Amino acid sequence: MKVLKFGGKSLANGQGIQTVVDIIDQKVKKGEHITVVLSARGTSTDELEAILEQAVKNENYQEALDAFKKYQIADFGNVNFLEEFEILDKLFEGVSLLGDYSKRIKDQVLSQGEVISAKLVTHLLKERGVNAHFTDSRELIITDGQFGDAQPLDTLSKENVVKHFEKYNGTTVNVVTGFIASNAKNETTTLGRNGSNYTASLLANYLNAEELQNFTHVNGIYTANPDLVPDAKKIERLSFTEANELAYFGANILHAKTIIPLIEKNIPLRILNTFDHNNEGTLITSEASEKGIKSLSVLENVSLINLEGRGLLGKVGVDARIFKALAYKNISVSIISQGSSERGIGLVVSADEAKQAKATLEQEFESDFYKRDVSSITVEKDVSVISIIGQDLSTFHKPYNALIRNQVVPLLFNNTVTGKNVSLVVKKNQLHKALNVIHGEIFEISKKVNIAIFGHGLVGGTLIDQILTSAKEIEKRKKIHLNIFAVANSRKVLLQKNGVKKEWRGDLEEHGVVYEIEEIIKYADVHHLENLIAIDNTASKEFTDHYITLVKHGFDLVSSNKVANTLSFDFYKELRKTLEENQKQYLYETNVGAGLPLIDTIKLLHLSGENITRIKGVFSGSLSYLFNTYSVENRKFSEVLQEAIDKGFTEPDPREDLCGNDVGRKLLILARELDLSNEFEDVQIDNLIPENLRDGDAASFLGRLQELDPVYEKIKEDQKEKHVLRYIGDLSGDLSQEKGVLEVKLVSVPESSALGQVKGSDSIFEIYTESYGDQPVVIQGAGAGAAVTARGVFGDILRLTEKG
Numbered sequence: 073m074k075v076l077k078f079g080g081k082s083l084a085n086g087q088g089i090q091t092v093v094d095i096i097d098q099k100v101k102k103g104e105h106i107t108v109v110l111s112a113r114g115t116s117t118d119e120l121e122a123i124l125e126q127a128v129k130n131e132n133y134q135e136a137l138d139a140f141k142k143y144q145i146a147d148f149g150n151v152n153f154l155e156e157f158e159i160l161d162k163l164f165e166g167v168s169l170l171g172d173y174s175k176r177i178k179d180q181v182l183s184q185g186e187v188i189s190a191k192l193v194t195h196l197l198k199e200r201g202v203n204a205h206f207t208d209s210r211e212l213i214i215t216d217g218q219f220g221d222a223q224p225l226d227t228l229s230k231e232n233v234v235k236h237f238e239k240y241n242g243t244t245v246n247v248v249t250g251f252i253a254s255n256a257k258n259e260t261t262t263l264g265r266n267g268s269n270y271t272a273s274l275l276a277n278y279l280n281a282e283e284l285q286n287f288t289h290v291n292g293i294y295t296a297n298p299d300l301v302p303d304a305k306k307i308e309r310l311s312f313t314e315a316n317e318l319a320y321f322g323a324n325i326l327h328a329k330t331i332i333p334l335i336e337k338n339i340p341l342r343i344l345n346t347f348d349h350n351n352e353g354t355l356i357t358s359e360a361s362e363k364g365i366k367s368l369s370v371l372e373n374v375s376l377i378n379l380e381g382r383g384l385l386g387k388v389g390v391d392a393r394i395f396k397a398l399a400y401k402n403i404s405v406s407i408i409s410q411g412s413s414e415r416g417i418g419l420v421v422s423a424d425e426a427k428q429a430k431a432t433l434e435q436e437f438e439s440d441f442y443k444r445d446v447s448s449i450t451v452e453k454d455v456s457v458i459s460i461i462g463q464d465l466s467t468f469h470k471p472y473n474a475l476i477r478n479q480v481v482p483l484l485f486n487n488t489v490t491g492k493n494v495s496l497v498v499k500k501n502q503l504h505k506a507l508n509v510i511h512g513e514i515f516e517i518s519k520k521v522n523i524a525i526f527g528h529g530l531v532g533g534t535l536i537d538q539i540l541t542s543a544k545e546i547e548k549r550k551k552i553h554l555n556i557f558a559v560a561n562s563r564k565v566l567l568q569k570n571g572v573k574k575e576w577r578g579d580l581e582e583h584g585v586v587y588e589i590e591e592i593i594k595y596a597d598v599h600h601l602e603n604l605i606a607i608d609n610t611a612s613k614e615f616t617d618h619y620i621t622l623v624k625h626g627f628d629l630v631s632s633n634k635v636a637n638t639l640s641f642d643f644y645k646e647l648r649k650t651l652e653e654n655q656k657q658y659l660y661e662t663n664v665g666a667g668l669p670l671i672d673t674i675k676l677l678h679l680s681g682e683n684i685t686r687i688k689g690v691f692s693g694s695l696s697y698l699f700n701t702y703s704v705e706n707r708k709f710s711e712v713l714q715e716a717i718d719k720g721f722t723e724p725d726p727r728e729d730l731c732g733n734d735v736g737r738k739l740l741i742l743a744r745e746l747d748l749s750n751e752f753e754d755v756q757i758d759n760l761i762p763e764n765l766r767d768g769d770a771a772s773f774l775g776r777l778q779e780l781d782p783v784y785e786k787i788k789e790d791q792k793e794k795h796v797l798r799y800i801g802d803l804s805g806d807l808s809q810e811k812g813v814l815e816v817k818l819v820s821v822p823e824s825s826a827l828g829q830v831k832g833s834d835s836i837f838e839i840y841t842e843s844y845g846d847q848p849v850v851i852q853g854a855g856a857g858a859a860v861t862a863r864g865v866f867g868d869i870l871r872l873t874e875k876g
């Protein structure tokens with residue numbers, strides 16, 4: 073036989089109650105032998121309790137009582153609830169007159185909810201032709217006399233149940249009231265909250281059921297509450313021991329006491345969804361899962377009490393006094409943690425008891441305050457407890473580090489030695505983010521990385537498209553979910569917390585809003601977005617002003633923009649200090665050599681103690697293309713320059729390349745990687761723009777490109793034979809000193825030399841070091857272009873996700 077238990081939400085008016093009847097009917101038709109245990113319908117128990125409170129205060133409860141009755145009758149006018157309604161009328165009237173009620177009376181009131189529920193379902197089943205039998209559990213389950221939370225007397229109860237089921241067996245479906253029972257004097261008692269589940273597991277035990285099916289309104293037990301963690305996954309199988317841990321830590325679908333009768337007889341428990349027939353739910357058996365489960369549970373509405381004092385050190389019995397004083401006031405402590413120095417003790421209590429707990433402790437430690445042994449007792453009101461069940465300390469660093477990276481610093485944490493769980497107290501306003509961060513870290517579910525992209529021109533736009541194209545594959549291979557939640561230009565931003573789609577350009581036009589950087593930060597905060605990365609694909613100085621703010625608000629940074637690394641050395645250091653303080657990263661591999669792995673290589677060589685003595689080469693992709701082509705082809709300088717612009721090799725303002733600033737910046741960035749403290753002003757630059765063309769805006773300059781032609785024709789002609797022009801950067805001098813020599817210049821080199829061999833838009837970097845001697849490490853390849861640069865930025869994003 074299977075025992076089926078239906079909860080309040082399943083039995084609510086409308087779809088619920090009809091579905092419950094359908095489920096039972098179908099099982100009977102299939103020939104299954106079943107027994108049904110029911111809770112009160114909808115929120116009946118809470119409503120009856122509220123009416124009782126109104127009655128005891130002599131308030132007008134009639135309206136609420138009428139609403140309760142109306143709900144119960146609803147479309148079921150032909151079911152007779154007169155007896156139950158009369159009982160309620162009398163009980164409430166009495167309570168109202170007396171201005172008092174006992175737990176005994178309360179049990180009588182609440183029990184009507186289950187009686188009405190079972191009576192109704194029995195009636196509806198009979199209408200369908202099912203041989204249903206209303207079974208009042210008060211005639212079966214006998215308890216001690218403790219009203220409100222009675223304990224079943226097993227031998228007697230079992231005898232009654234077995235006898236009853238012998239009498240009503242075969243095709244009969246017993247529809248049993250959950251939650252309620254009676255004592256030896258035949259008075260109504262109740263089994264406490266979750267009592268209906270308890271009734272169901274007692275029946276399953278007494279009747280040696282093959283399975284207990286608990287029908288709820290959720291698909292089973294999840295790795296975390298899906299309302300708080302959208303990525304939460306259903307757990308297919310659990311062991312009773314694991315379920316017990318979950319039950320203890322607030323997974324209110326289970327309660328420890330309801331599992332014990334099942335464990336005793338090894339009866340599987342399946343948690344099912346009344347409203348989703350196709351779902352197999354979660355199966356709980358005595359078999360331990362191989363890997364051990366992990367799950368997150370949350371205690372909300374708790375407060376953290378902190379007791380501090382130097383004089384507590386080594387004092388005997390402080391904890392005992394805390395517990396005793398609080399126990400005396402019936403205040404339960406869910407977590408206690410104390411430093412080895414015993415100077416501070418933190419304890420978690422229910423939020424509504426925090427004020428009383430503080431007062432109680434202040435009274436208990438009054439003389440210790442006087443002696444200055446205790447200095448303060450404070451309450452942190454808005455906190456929550458997250459318990460990572462199945463977590464031991466060997467791998468706890470992973471979720472913990474992820475929390476810190478996301479700027480969630482737990483106020484307190486503790487673990488059990490054998491129970492394999494770690495609990496963390498966090499500020500309530502960080503709960504949502506903390507849960508999602510931990511969840512992403514401990515489950516083999518994709519870790520979500522939330523990206524804000526600033527600048528969607530050539531590089532930025534290509535990057536967005538590259539990410540959207542590869543996102544699925546990356547998620548499959550690396551379990552990283554790249555979510556672009558913001559795309560901004562200098563005027564507008566498109567904000568989509570679940571990620572922009574391939575139509576982002578049109579969406580930005582249509583739904584983009586004017587913004588300040590603070591609003592993007594706030595958006596990420598309000599939507600609890602974790603693992604934040606801001607990408608700067610602008611060429612803007614103004615945007616770099618936001619870097620420090622972004623880092624302070626938990627963003628890692630990636631930039632193709634070179635400006636931030638070439639502002640004053642003071643800013644350079646301040647940014648790095650802020651990054652360190654906030655444990656954030658800043659990656660900018662594309663700043664020099666676009667997608668080439670240059671910065672990483674130099675960093676590694678330098679960090680490993682390799683003495684870099686000189687770096688020399690063609691640093692600019694656009695100018696490489698310009699001079700490589702112009703040197704060997706019989707074309708006008710202006711024509712080739714326009715081609716470089718059209719191919720997307722130049723800066724947004726091409727004069728930045730031609731005036732040498734772009735190469736100067738790259739050189740300075742490399743110098744600073746070697747710990748040199750040069751400023752931009754230290755770079756000696758050959759400006760390729762003749763003086764008469766330097767003033768004015770970019771558009772007017774582009775209109776006068778032909779004026780460059782005679783200048784460069786002469787330079788080309790003045791070269792030695794078999795020589796070509798190259799615009800190079802050169803970092804030299806004694807690089808062990810504070811500053812190096814940084815030069816950017818146009819040179820004529822033999823076409824057979826390494827520099828002379830460079831083709832297309834390739835950059836070439838010769839890195840001279842002590843160990844490598846005269847033979848430099850050479851890195852060569854495409855040094856400009858939207859696709860390679862965007863790919864380089866993408867690489868930095870992936871590097872960051874791996875560091876996490």
Ligand SMILES: NC(=O)C1=CN([C@@H]2O[C@H](COP(=O)(O)OP(=O)(O)OC[C@H]3O[C@@H](n4cnc5c(N)ncnc54)[C@H](O)[C@@H]3O)[C@@H](O)[C@H]2O)C=CC1
Binds near residue numbers: 634666
């Ligand atoms: N093109 C290339 O080969 C390479 C470019 N880079 C760098 O990539 C960056 C982007 O270059 P492109 O895409 O070619 O430029 P672009 O001019 O095509 O795009 C720049 C974008 O930045 C936006 N923008 C400007 N100021 C902004 C602000 N304050 N806030 C938000 N958005 C702002 C503009 O609206 C535009 O969408 C530059 O810093 C460049 O130095 C780096 C390596 C190679």
Ligand SMILES: N[C@@H](CC=O)C(=O)O
Binds near residue numbers: 721
């Ligand atoms: N304009 C730059 C682009 C890469 O940094 C270049 O030409 O190299």
